[in-house]
Amino acid sequence: MAYKIKSAECTVCGACEAECPNIAISLKKGTYVIDPAKCTECQGQFDSPQCAAVCPADCCVPA
Amino acid sequence: MSNVVSLDSIFGLGQLAPPEVAPAAASGCSSSSCGSSDGPADMDPAVWDKVKNHPCYSEEAHHYFARMHVAVAPACNIQCNYCNRKYDCSNESRPGVVSEKLTPDQAIKKILAVAQEIPQLSVIGIAGPGDSLAAAGKNTFATFEHLQKKAPDLKLCLSTNGLALPEHVDTIAQYNIDHVTITINMVDPEVGAQIYPWIFHKHKRWTGLDAAKILHEQQMLGLEMLTARGILVKVNSVMIPGVNDEHLLEVNKAVKSRGAFLHNIMPLISDPAHGTYFGLNGQRGPTAQELKVVQDACEGGAKLMRHCRQCRADAVGLLGEDRGDEFTADKIEAMGVVAYDDEARRTYREHVEAERAGRNASKAAAQAEVQETVGVEAEPILIAVATKGGERINEHFGHAREFQIYEVGPGGAKFVGHRRVDQYCEGGSGDVDTLDGVLAAINDCTAVFVAKIGGCPSKSLADAGIEPVDRFAFDYIEESALAYFKDYAERLGQGVVRSRAGQDAVIRTGALTARRA
Numbered sequence: 023m024a025y026k027i028k029s030a031e032c033t034v035c036g037a038c039e040a041e042c043p044n045i046a047i048s049l050k051k052g053t054y055v056i057d058p059a060k061c062t063e064c065q066g067q068f069d070s071p072q073c074a075a076v077c078p079a080d081c082c083v084p085a
Numbered sequence: 086m087s088n089v090v091s092l093d094s095i096f097g098l099g100q101l102a103p104p105e106v107a108p109a110a111a112s113g114c115s116s117s118s119c120g121s122s123d124g125p126a127d128m129d130p131a132v133w134d135k136v137k138n139h140p141c142y143s144e145e146a147h148h149y150f151a152r153m154h155v156a157v158a159p160a161c162n163i164q165c166n167y168c169n170r171k172y173d174c175s176n177e178s179r180p181g182v183v184s185e186k187l188t189p190d191q192a193i194k195k196i197l198a199v200a201q202e203i204p205q206l207s208v209i210g211i212a213g214p215g216d217s218l219a220a221a222g223k224n225t226f227a228t229f230e231h232l233q234k235k236a237p238d239l240k241l242c243l244s245t246n247g248l249a250l251p252e253h254v255d256t257i258a259q260y261n262i263d264h265v266t267i268t269i270n271m272v273d274p275e276v277g278a279q280i281y282p283w284i285f286h287k288h289k290r291w292t293g294l295d296a297a298k299i300l301h302e303q304q305m306l307g308l309e310m311l312t313a314r315g316i317l318v319k320v321n322s323v324m325i326p327g328v329n330d331e332h333l334l335e336v337n338k339a340v341k342s343r344g345a346f347l348h349n350i351m352p353l354i355s356d357p358a359h360g361t362y363f364g365l366n367g368q369r370g371p372t373a374q375e376l377k378v379v380q381d382a383c384e385g386g387a388k389l390m391r392h393c394r395q396c397r398a399d400a401v402g403l404l405g406e407d408r409g410d411e412f413t414a415d416k417i418e419a420m421g422v423v424a425y426d427d428e429a430r431r432t433y434r435e436h437v438e439a440e441r442a443g444r445n446a447s448k449a450a451a452q453a454e455v456q457e458t459v460g461v462e463a464e465p466i467l468i469a470v471a472t473k474g475g476e477r478i479n480e481h482f483g484h485a486r487e488f489q490i491y492e493v494g495p496g497g498a499k500f501v502g503h504r505r506v507d508q509y510c511e512g513g514s515g516d517v518d519t520l521d522g523v524l525a526a527i528n529d530c531t532a533v534f535v536a537k538i539g540g541c542p543s544k545s546l547a548d549a550g551i552e553p554v555d556r557f558a559f560d561y562i563e564e565s566a567l568a569y570f571k572d573y574a575e576r577l578g579q580g581v582v583r584s585r586a587g588q589d590a591v592i593r594t595g596a597l598t599a600r601r602a
């Protein structure tokens with residue numbers, strides 16, 4: 023149960039990193055990645071996965 | 086360290102070819118009394134004091150001072166139909182598009198390096214490429230915090246869509262950011278829903294009317310909170326024909342009543358190649374006259390700014406001249422530690438003060454002469470001017486990458502906008518397609534002022550009814566425009582020339598970023 027970032031479409035804007043409540047998103051070798059061990063799909067915290075809601079490129083999707 | 090050079094040498098007076106080393110000559114722009122430059126006469130002195138050296142806000146200052154935007158804020162919290170952030174190309178020059186994102190540390194280094202090279206530098210702005218207050222404004226405020234310590238004489242400003250503004254007003258006041266630009270395209274959610282497909286607010290993605298309503302309320306609240314704290318607010322609006330063109334009058338009223346001191350109406354930049362929703366769906370931008378009609382109608386509301394060229398978010402240099410290539414991250418890293426010394430900038434500012442005082446007197450004299458001979462009733466005309474700055478007619482027709490448009494009449498000569506063109510003489514020989522483009526861009530003008538022009542384009546202009554004028558070469562623009570108008574009014578009276586009232590012109594998409602080839 024985790025989200026992932028489709029790196030080919032990611033613009034590396036960092037909006038998702040700032041919104042993730044679990045610090046699951048970080049910049050690795052020039053692209054943002056989600057650590058599946060930390061990602062909770064925001065359950066219990068927000069109505070919807072925050073990264074997907076903020077991403078302008080719509081590239082945060084269920085893994 | 087480079088020290089103070091006279092304005093004339095900065096702007097390459099007397100040179101027809103683009104100078105190789107002069108810091109600020111590639112495209113330039115000049116003139117002085119552009120609409121909002123009237124200064125103390127029709128502006129609160131406290132406001133004038135804040136904006137007089139600010140190239141983005143004072144139409145007079147943008148001829149003499151430079152601003153720099155650093156691209157430290159890539160994240161955004163709303164989607165606009167005129168923006169596609171996936172598209173990032175260095176040939177591009179839409180606002181919001183940058184080819185190089187900087188960390189706050191890199192940005193500080195870049196700013197200090199540029200400040201040492203360009204004494205005209207007076208303003209540092211953060212405008213994107215996303216929204217400067219998205220992602221909690223972390224990078225934006227980190228940059229300002231360092232800057233305030235290291236270079237306290239530089240003015241700070243930021244641009245935002247306003248969505249996250251209310252929660253950051255206190256921080257903005259704390260960093261002594263005295264200029265904020267808010268992009269406000271509507272005050273009616275019905276209109277807004279056609280411009281913004283979604284926003285991200287309070288941990289949720291909102292769409293449709295809800296999104297537009299929240300955005301509108303946040304924008305108005307943020308604007309009120311800023312002006313209540315004495316922070317200057319400029320409003321930018323993008324004019325989208327058929328969507329918000331007439332509505333912009335209401336926007337103008339709403340923002341003026343809440344204390345905005347300038348309202349800048351920009352044409353929509355719409356091209357399918359940009360991949361924006363509007364671009365792909367055939368939404369067009371306004372023509373020059375459509376834009377001017379709306380700007381004129383808003384005049385007397387919040388003061389209008391017309392010199393905006395929609396510079397890119399990482400533009401460096403005098404407005405309209407993009408020297409960003411000289412200061413890429415690699416080159417800045419290679420510079421090592423940069424010392425900061427504000428002496429050169431201070432001397433430069435004093436020099437400009439003296440020059441401005443002399444100009445104001447000679448303009449007033451020229452205007453008085455027109456009113457005496459022509460009277461106060463005559464219809465104003467538009468004149469296109471080829472210039473590279475210093476308020477003089479100092480550019481060759483064929484080298485111009487843009488023309489400055491002046492409206493001149495018994496009320497004086499006033500700058501009303503720019504028209505971008507392709508350089509007619511690129512590569513040495515003029516080509517006919519480019520000339521047609523130039524003609525279309527200045528078709529509503531009566532004359533074009535140049536430092537020099539070849540016989541061929543000269544004839545084409547005359548055939549199109551636009552008089553090429555080189556007799557004012559290297560003179561000041563406004564005085565020349567008034568002298569020309571006096572003569573024109575006489576010839577019109579004798580029936581020798583015909584009025585060009587009712588003509589329209591085409592606005593080229595993309596901002597002017599005169600890169601040296």
Ligand code: SF4
Pocket residue numbers: 024025041042043044045046047056060061062063064071072073074082
């Ligand atoms: S779904 Fe939520 S927890 Fe997972 S990465 Fe996105 S924001 Fe973080």
Ligand code: SF4
Pocket residue numbers: 027031032033034035036037038039054073076077078079080081082
């Ligand atoms: S918000 Fe989307 S585009 Fe931006 S960094 Fe995250 S995944 Fe990439």
